[in-house]
Amino acid sequence: MDYLAVVLLEILYMIAFLALISAGLAIVFGMMRVINLAHGEFVMLGGYATIASSKAGINIYLAMLVIAPIVVGAIGLLVERLIVRFLYGRMIDTMLATWGLSLLLTGLVTLIFGNTAVSVPAPIPGYQVGRYQMGGYNLFIVAVTVMLVVSMWLVLRYTRVGLIARGAMLGPDIVSALGHNPRIIYMLTFTVGAALSGLAGGVLAPLTGLLPSAGGAYIAKAFITVITGGAAVVAGTLTTAGLFGTVNQVVSFASTPVIGEIAMLALAIVLLRLMPQGVTGRFFRNST
Amino acid sequence: MTRSGFGIGRIRWNWFAAFSGLLVLLPLASETNTPTLLAIWALFALSLGLMWGYAGILSFGHAAYFGLGAYTYAIASFNIGESTGPLCLAILVPMVVAAIIGAMMFYGRISDVYLGVITLVVTLILNRFMNATAGDAYRIGNARLGGFNGIPAFPILNLPGEPDVQIFGTPYYYVVVACLLGGYLLARFILSSSFGRALIGIRENELRMELLGYNVPALKTAIFAICGGLAGLAGALFANWAEIVTPSVFSLGQSAEVIIWVIVGGVGTLVGPMIGAVLLGTLKIMLGMQTSIDNSLVLGAILILVVLLIPRGFAPAFVAWRGRLLQLQAYRRHARGTTRRRLHLKEAE
Amino acid sequence: MSEVVVETRDLSVHFGGVFAVNGVNFSLRERELRCLIGPNGAGKSTFFKSITGQLQGAESSGQVLIRGEEVTTWPTYRIMRLGIGVKTQVPSVMNGLTIEENLWLSASRTNPDAADAIVEEIVAELTLQSIARRQVRELAHGQRQLVEIGLVLANKPWLVLLDEPAAGVTGQEMQRLVAIIRRINRTAALIVVDHDMHFVRMLEARITVFNQGAILVEGSADSVLNDVRVREVYLGNRAR
Numbered sequence: 060m061d062y063l064a065v066v067l068l069e070i071l072y073m074i075a076f077l078a079l080i081s082a083g084l085a086i087v088f089g090m091m092r093v094i095n096l097a098h099g100e101f102v103m104l105g106g107y108a109t110i111a112s113s114k115a116g117i118n119i120y121l122a123m124l125v126i127a128p129i130v131v132g133a134i135g136l137l138v139e140r141l142i143v144r145f146l147y148g149r150m151i152d153t154m155l156a157t158w159g160l161s162l163l164l165t166g167l168v169t170l171i172f173g174n175t176a177v178s179v180p181a182p183i184p185g186y187q188v189g190r191y192q193m194g195g196y197n198l199f200i201v202a203v204t205v206m207l208v209v210s211m212w213l214v215l216r217y218t219r220v221g222l223i224a225r226g227a228m229l230g231p232d233i234v235s236a237l238g239h240n241p242r243i244i245y246m247l248t249f250t251v252g253a254a255l256s257g258l259a260g261g262v263l264a265p266l267t268g269l270l271p272s273a274g275g276a277y278i279a280k281a282f283i284t285v286i287t288g289g290a291a292v293v294a295g296t297l298t299t300a301g302l303f304g305t306v307n308q309v310v311s312f313a314s315t316p317v318i319g320e321i322a323m324l325a326l327a328i329v330l331l332r333l334m335p336q337g338v339t340g341r342f343f344r345n346s347t
Numbered sequence: 348m349t350r351s352g353f354g355i356g357r358i359r360w361n362w363f364a365a366f367s368g369l370l371v372l373l374p375l376a377s378e379t380n381t382p383t384l385l386a387i388w389a390l391f392a393l394s395l396g397l398m399w400g401y402a403g404i405l406s407f408g409h410a411a412y413f414g415l416g417a418y419t420y421a422i423a424s425f426n427i428g429e430s431t432g433p434l435c436l437a438i439l440v441p442m443v444v445a446a447i448i449g450a451m452m453f454y455g456r457i458s459d460v461y462l463g464v465i466t467l468v469v470t471l472i473l474n475r476f477m478n479a480t481a482g483d484a485y486r487i488g489n490a491r492l493g494g495f496n497g498i499p500a501f502p503i504l505n506l507p508g509e510p511d512v513q514i515f516g517t518p519y520y521y522v523v524v525a526c527l528l529g530g531y532l533l534a535r536f537i538l539s540s541s542f543g544r545a546l547i548g549i550r551e552n553e554l555r556m557e558l559l560g561y562n563v564p565a566l567k568t569a570i571f572a573i574c575g576g577l578a579g580l581a582g583a584l585f586a587n588w589a590e591i592v593t594p595s596v597f598s599l600g601q602s603a604e605v606i607i608w609v610i611v612g613g614v615g616t617l618v619g620p621m622i623g624a625v626l627l628g629t630l631k632i633m634l635g636m637q638t639s640i641d642n643s644l645v646l647g648a649i650l651i652l653v654v655l656l657i658p659r660g661f662a663p664a665f666v667a668w669r670g671r672l673l674q675l676q677a678y679r680r681h682a683r684g685t686t687r688r689r690l691h692l693k694e695a696e
Numbered sequence: 697m698s699e700v701v702v703e704t705r706d707l708s709v710h711f712g713g714v715f716a717v718n719g720v721n722f723s724l725r726e727r728e729l730r731c732l733i734g735p736n737g738a739g740k741s742t743f744f745k746s747i748t749g750q751l752q753g754a755e756s757s758g759q760v761l762i763r764g765e766e767v768t769t770w771p772t773y774r775i776m777r778l779g780i781g782v783k784t785q786v787p788s789v790m791n792g793l794t795i796e797e798n799l800w801l802s803a804s805r806t807n808p809d810a811a812d813a814i815v816e817e818i819v820a821e822l823t824l825q826s827i828a829r830r831q832v833r834e835l836a837h838g839q840r841q842l843v844e845i846g847l848v849l850a851n852k853p854w855l856v857l858l859d860e861p862a863a864g865v866t867g868q869e870m871q872r873l874v875a876i877i878r879r880i881n882r883t884a885a886l887i888v889v890d891h892d893m894h895f896v897r898m899l900e901a902r903i904t905v906f907n908q909g910a911i912l913v914e915g916s917a918d919s920v921l922n923d924v925r926v927r928e929v930y931l932g933n934r935a936r
Contacts, residue, residue: 094460145655150460151405152654155610158603159650166644275599279471286464317479324472328465332455353797456752541804548801551790558748558788559802559851560776 065191066312072197074304075204079263080277081284081296082207083256088285089292090228090248093143094150096157099278100164101253105131105260106269107172110179119182119265124203127261128254135253139246147245161274168271176268196265203262207255212293224248228290283327289337298338302326353547354615355538370524379520381632386523387584388628389621390530392608394577396620397534399609401543402570403550407463408470409605412441412575414596416582418477421501421592425490429510430502437583438576445575446568453564453571470597477594497593504587515587523584527621530577534617537573546570600643604631607650698726699763701855701885702747707758708909709742709751716742718909719758729881731896731917732889734906735929740889741785743906744859747887748782749775762855778855781848781884785859787840791833795824795843798832802850818846822876838869845876856880858888862895874898897921905929 084098095101105127112122142160146153181196215221223244226233231241259277284303288295303323311319330338373382391413398404419440423433448469452462481494490498504519506512514522537543545566548556557563586592595601604627612623627646634642702724709717717739724730732740745751747760749772760768767775776782790798796815803818804811819828822842827835832843841861848856858877862870877899880886890896896903896917903920905912907929913920920926 142651142655151463154407154460154463155606156651156654159607159647159654162600162603162643162647163651164647166641166647169641170644279468282464283468286461315479317475320475321472324468324475328468331461331465332451332457335455335457335461352800353793541808544801544804547793548790551792552788554784555788555790555847556801557772558776558782558784559847560773560805562773564771 061188061191064188065193066308068188068193068197069312070305070308071201073308074300075201076263077280077284077300077304078208078296079200079204079259080256081281081288081300082211083252083254083259084281084285085288085292085296086211086255087249087252089290089295090224091147091245092150093147093249094154094157094282094286095143095249095252096154096278096282097138097161097164097274098157098256098281099274099276100161100168101131101135101256101274102260102263102277102281103168103269103271103274104134104164105257106264106273107168107177107260108257109261109264110177110269113179119179123261123264124258127264128258131257131260132250132254135256136246136250138253139249143249144242144246161278165271165274172271174271176270178268179265181265200262207258208293208297215292228292279324283324287327287330287334287337289334289339291339295337295339299330302330302338353538353544355535355543358535367528370528371521374517374520379517381629383520383523383588384585384632385625385628386520386527387581387588388605388608388624390523390527390584391578391581391605392612392620392624393527393530393534393617394574394581395605396609396612396614396617397537397577398570398574400613400615400617400620401538401550402546402567403553404567404571405459405463405606406466406571406602407606408466408468408602409574409578410597410599410601411466411470411473412445412578413582413585413601413605414470414473414477414592414594415441415444416579417586417592417596418498418582419579420583420586421498422487422490422492424502425498426488428502429508430504431507434504434580434583437586438579441579441582442572442576446572449568449571449575450564453567456564467599467602470599470602474594474597474599477597493593495594497591499591501586501590501592503590519587523588526580526584530580531617531621533577537570538617542566542569603650604646607646607653610653611649698728700724701726701728701763702887703759703761704743704747705759705761707743707746707756707760709739709746709754709756711754715909716754717746717756720909720911722904722911724885724887727881727883727885729877729886729899729901730888731899731901731903732887732906733891733893733896733903734912737908738906739909740906741859742909744857744887744889747775748772748780748857779851779853780855780857781851781853783841783844783848783856783858783861785863787837787844789832789840789843789847792831794831795819795828795835795846798843799846799850802847806851814850814852818850821849822846837864838866841865841869841873845873849880854884856884856886858886858890860890861888862890862892870895870898893921 080102083101084095087093087095108127108130109119109122112126113119117126138160142156143153146156181194183195183199185192186195187193215225223234223237223239226237227241227244227248234241234244280303284296284299288299303326306326307319307323309319310322373379395406395409398406416437420433420437423436424430427433448465452465457465477492478495480492481496483491485492485494490501492498502510504514504522506514538547545556545561548561549563549566553563582596585596605624608623608627609620610623611627612621613619627649630645631642634640634645700723702722704720704722707717707720707722708715720743722743732743734740742751746756749767749770756768758768759766762775762778762780765778767778790801796819799815799818800811803814807814819825822845824839824842824846827839832840835843841864845861861873861877865873874895877886877888888899888901900917902915903917904914905920905926912929913923913926915923
């Protein structure tokens with residue numbers, strides 16, 4: 060019985076993890092059709108911002124929930140102004156340029172922070188489920204993710220800002236028709252997406268030692284979650300996070316974590332092949 | 348029309364001979380270890396450049412076939428005593444895998460972005476898988492897969508039929524150069540055939556080619572497989588050079604590097620990607636010898652700058668240049684004609 | 697009675713919750729020239745695409761037959777190989793190649809040995825000699841339309857489908873276009889989809905009128921263009 064509880068908790072955690080690291084990329088892809096291959100590095104930078112400020116004495120929660128998003132959001136703004144805004148509409152070129160950016164950021168962080176892992180302890184202790192010891196911090200991550208997803212949905216659905224954002228998804232002419240400058244909206248969207256990635260990185264920082272190359276692990280999973288999700292930002296990401304998280308954990312439990320990860324990647328290929336517009340291109344078409 | 352045109356000039360045999368001669372004489376002037384590696388990278392870049400520049404297929408995970416070639420060679424040479432079989436397998440296996448994946452994508456009408464994603468994910472799968480194969484349980488025949496440590500000390504290339512005569516050092520350099528030149532000639536041959544012309548048409552307008560009755564998915568799968576095989580050959584040659592294969596051959600970094608080589612050298616030519624590989628490869632080796640400037644940083648900056656500053660990529664820039672050249676020739680012809688007519692009129696007066 | 701070369705039986709195409717084409721029974725005879733007209737959204741383009749096999753991913757029922765062979769599920773290139781030429785709404789040509797190279801690609805698929813000769817023939821026929829070596833992307837719209845027609849002809853098709861060939865052409869070019877269509881009609885059947893009523897009248901062909909996914913009326917140019925229902929459909933209400 061407690062084994063089942065553990066499995067379920069692990070699945071829940073995996074789904075939340077995927078949704079959390081994908082949120083920033085989902086906003087940017089869903090709204091602007093921009094595939095930011097440096098997204099993993101944004102998450103990594105959020106982690107470094109958190110660890111650095113925590114080591115400087117700032118409260119860990121402040122560091123991860125406030126500092127990290129602000130720092131990475133600022134970096135995102137810089138990136139948008141200097142690189143991304145010249146490449147709108149050119150998806151392959153954007154992928155290439157952001158891939159270059161990811162290499163650049165990795166190299167830069169290696170230069171600044173060196174190649175040894177840095178870490179910060181998890182602020183929440185573990186707890187017992189029957190005979191098993193669970194990480195309490197994981198529950199915090201799930202909680203943050205839930206709050207994030209819910210607020211994203213509420214903002215997009217029920218606020219004026221959200222309306223403009225959803226209009227932007229349909230095209231720059233809609234945004235202009237609503238009386239706003241599309242370029243500014245895209246700039247803000249990219250910045251918000253970066254900030255969310257930074258938030259994810261901050262929240263995940265206490266989990267393991269952080270290396271400059273950590274971005275690579277995040278980008279792959281976030282990428283497939285978002286692309287197979289399709290255009291709907293919240294519904295798409297949730298659906299595929301749910302699918303992949305479940306498959307990953309179930310297969311992991313049945314064999315090894317590596318096979319679990321491979322199963323997830325293989326499922327992504329199958330989904331993309333069958334539904335090139337993403338899951339929400341085929342089902343749940345009118346969701347947010 | 349049948350031998351030139353379509354943006355591909357005829358082979359300048361004198362240049363080719365001169366260049367080949369240079370390559371042959373190189374060992375007299377320098378060591379061959381680095382040039383061998385550069386030639387291998389040039390072959391790898393050629394395999395991507397052929398597909399991307401002429402058929403319009405950009406794979407974000409071309410390192411998958413490079414890696415498959417390397418691993419196939421290593422595993423096969425442990426199991427088969429002699430190296431000729433393994434080398435052939437190292438070309439065939441990536442070719443077959445590429446054919447399968449290509450067919451899945453092209454018959455499914457996957458568009459460029461999703462093509463990029465799928466090819467990326469395939470490389471990731473291979474990378475993850477190979478990284479996790481540590482321990483005795485993971486072996487194919489006599490070869491232990493070795494996880495992230497890879498497979499060391501497999502039998503290297505030997506003279507066909509004589510397993511005890513190994514090829515390394517300067518003789519191996521010649522083998523690699525022969526493969527590179529052979530690969531180049533193969534690419535040229537393909538491009539001047541109607542298959543190659545059809546690929547160029549597909550790059551320009553896939554829908555129109557399909558409306559003309561060309562079996563577009565089959566043609567794309569074919570070139571994808573051929574380029575996979577060429578990349579596999581480069582991978583096998585790399586395995587022999589390094590004398591060890593590790594999962595880094597499947598890394599995202601490796602896929603990124605080859606794309607950067609091709610894009611810097613010039614998408615839309617055959618020679619460009621090879622030059623890009625040699626230049627950036629040399630840069631990478633030089634950077635590797637010091638620690639103050641990181642290789643990733645430099646490559647990343649280069650990629651960003653190239654994408655931003657060459658609007659719409661190299662190929663259209665090349666094509667526009669070619670168009671202007673044709674116009675210039677036409678103008679010259681016209682000018683000569685007018686001058687002649689004016690002269691005739693003068694005489695008639 | 698000449699053979700029926702294109703036929704659809706109860707063809708319906710359904711996407712996004714709408715029947716773009718609804719139970720259409722259409723037939724075309726050998727070397728017949730037919731015009732397809734109808735207001736926007738009437739289903740002409742969808743119907744057109746279902747004949748050329750370009751509707752991957754849409755749900756369709758019914759049959760499309762070409763020279764008696766059922767091609768409903770065939771991929772585009774296979775259908776085209778039966779000897780069909782298609783000109784799309786937006787000129788679909790190889791922009792980065794020259795006119796000659798474009799035509800060569802078309803001619804060489806069906807006639808690899810005679811390809812060069814066919815290219816020359818078409819260039820002469822369409823009087824494109826002066827620009828034959830220019831890249832298509834540098835040409836004016838009307839010239840590009842001509843190149844596309846050349847692409848269609850180079851294959852020597854027995855059935856030609858033209859989607860809005862008169863779009864954006866000048867008066868003089870339109871005369872030329874009509875002449876070319878009549879010349880094609882000597883050896884091939886044609887289906888021409890267009891909005892330009894002036895152009896349609898000039899063709900003097902049998903007309904099929906589409907409306908809301910179905911065939912409203914079919915008949916000679918005169919009878920159809922004077923039909924009350926057709927006027928209603930174009931004017932949108934029961935105005936006289």
